[in-house]
Amino acid sequence: MASNLEFVRFPAPDGVNGWWETLPPPPAVTTLSSELRYDWVVVGGGITGLCAARRLAELAPDATIALVEADRIGRTTAGRNSGFFVDLPHDISSESYSRSVEADKADVRLQRHGIDYVRAAVKQHNIDCDWRDDGKFHASVNKKGHAALAHFAEGLARIDEACEWLDEAAIAKVTGTSFYQGALFTPGCSTVQPAALMRGLAATLPENVKIFELSAVKGIEDQGPNKVLSFASGKIVAKRVMLCTNAYAATFGGHPNGLLPVYTFASMTRAMNPEEVQRLGGTQSWALIPADPMGSTVRRLINDRICVRNHFAFRPNLEVSAADLAKAKSLHQRSFDRRFPMLKDVELEYTWGGPLCLSVNNGALFGRRDDGVFEAVGCNGLGLSRGSASGKLIAEYALGQDNELIRQLLNQPHPRSLPVRPIADVAVSAAIWVKEFSAGAEL
Ligand SMILES: Cc1cc2nc3c(=O)[nH]c(=O)nc-3n(C[C@H](O)[C@H](O)[C@H](O)COP(=O)(O)OP(=O)(O)OC[C@H]3O[C@@H](n4cnc5c(N)ncnc54)[C@H](O)[C@@H]3O)c2cc1C
Structure with a gap:
């Protein structure tokens, strides 16, 4: 008999997502x-x-398929990120993004698979x-x-990836801006x-998918061949379920600390x-990642x-x-002022946060969780490309397909458990603080 699941944490207000706010009004829900x-x-209506x-x-x-999302699609983390579909190694817990040659090559293969899948959908549906x-x-x-970039470049050379x-x-x-001393360009x-x-x-999902938004699953009851998903008002009886809730999966059983x-x-x-644009100079659109993974990511957008x-x-x-958001905004302001002293009068209009789902060993969950329940969870900071790949591949796996990338995901480590809370909380917060402190100038 499979176990029941109870969801205890749901997306909560976490600032105002500028990407969402600068779009036309959303479709009816x-x-x-x-x-x-x-x-x-x-x-889960994120990228995965x-x-x-x-x-x-x-x-x-x-098949009849329902996609259920607790909030609005595009307003939560997958629509709140910096928008990088990263193809290359990107271990944000390392000093220079790289790991071993074998792990790096496997990451690149997987991430490009995800990127290609989404790019094809974007092109097909304009x-x-x-x-x-x-x-x-x-x-x-x-x-x-x-030095960190030189190390990263060496890692790229080892896996035959170009950079400039x-x-x-x-x-x-x-x-x-003259803030940066140099850079490594990677084309992919x-x-x-x-x-x-x-x-x-x-909006472009095939017709056999029905979307329900503002519809948080509260629990999943196992009733033999059926799973009963309960919502604030209403139920879905389904034959199979796929969990793509990323960080929100951290709060239900099985892997509580990993x-x-x-x-x-x-x-x-x-x-x-236009006058500010001219004062800034540079090109109209660029995307920049810090040498130290804990530094500042910056993008100049086509809408200026x-x-x-x-x-x-x-x-x-x-x-x-509110204090978290105020602190983040003041750090962003500082980072912005250091890079763009010529734009002193350009205010930060929106500030927001969003949860990543990390693990200390870069492990993630992929595969069959229980009879009729599948999961693809744990972005490790790279959800756009990894989430695209693992979402696509979990569907293939659940339908009985087998391929090298599915095996790669099935064989990846499970998130390693940490000591019980509150020791884990202190250890993780301290590790973040040390890394951020060490990133110093890159912030
Ligand atoms: C500021 C910021 C910058 C980032 N930059 C990048 C970047 O440039 N590139 C990159 O690759 N990654 C980046 N990330 C990380 C990236 O956004 C995540 O890795 C990605 O969103 C993971 O996708 P996902 O679909 O697995 O999970 P999510 O996007 O978290 O989607 C999970 C969904 O499940 C829903 N959900 C949860 N519980 C329930 C429930 N009970 N019922 C129904 N629905 C539920 C949630 O509302 C959510 O929409 C960034 C994140 C942030 C916050």
Whole structure:
């Protein structure tokens, strides 16, 4: 007999998502309010759930599929990130993103699989989400950062991946700021307006997928061949369930300590006016990652806004406070002022946070959790490309397919458990603090 599941944490207000706010008004919402039957239910309308539902529908066009999302699709983490579809190694717990040759090659294979899948959907349906295959810059601000980039470049050479060095003047020509001492350009990264992408993916799902938003699953009861999903009002009786709830999975049984809900935060400026754009200089759109994974990610957007992301906070209860957001905004302001002294009058208009789902050993959950219940959970900070891949592949696996990438995901380590709380809380928060302190100049 499979076990029942109870969901105890749900998306809570965590700032104002600039990506969502700068889009046209959202489409009308359908919530679940009666008792319905489906062959499949995908829980979670982030990138993982959207790819899982799409792939299920493609492979099983006669199946009935429900995609249920606690909030609005595009307003939660998958629509709140910095929009980098990273193809290369990107271990944010390491000093320079790289791991071993074998692990790096496996990561690249998987991530490109995910990116290709989403890119194909964007192209096929003309999804308006500013999808760009323009690559990314890893920029350093001092010798320590340069050494980390050199280490990263060596790792890329070992796996035969191209990169190109830019000196101080060359990166200033791109960004308009003389803040960076140099950069490494890697061509394979794609970038998007993440909220627009999530909305677009939802709007173009095959017809056998029905979406319910503002519909949080409260629990799943195992009734032999059926699973009964309960909501605030209404139920779904389903034959099979796919859990794609990322950090929110950290709070139900089985793996209580291995999945770590760690928030990161971003701010977006108002749109610059033509005179400010000219003062800044540089190119109209670029995407930059810090040499130290704990530093600041910065993007200049096609709509003349700038988006800054930094700061991490372990929040096991999946809630951030007003003080968390105020602290994040002041760190973003500082980072913005250091980089763009010529834009003193350009305010940060929106600030928000969102939970990543990390684990100390880069482990994630993929596969069959229970009879009729599958899971693809644990983005380790790279949900756009990894989530796309694991969402697509969990659907294939659940339908009985087998391939090398499915095996790769099945064989990845499970998130390693930590000591019980509150010891784990103190240990994780202290580790984040030390890493952020060490990133210093890159913030
Ligand atoms: C500021 C910021 C910047 C980031 N930058 C990047 C980046 O540039 N590139 C990158 O790859 N990653 C980035 N990330 C991480 C990325 O956003 C995540 O890895 C990604 O969203 C994971 O996708 P997911 O679909 O697995 O999970 P989520 O996006 O978290 O989606 C899970 C969904 O499940 C829903 N849900 C939870 N519980 C329930 C329930 N009981 N019932 C129904 N629905 C439920 C949630 O509302 C949520 O929509 C960033 C994150 C943040 C916060």
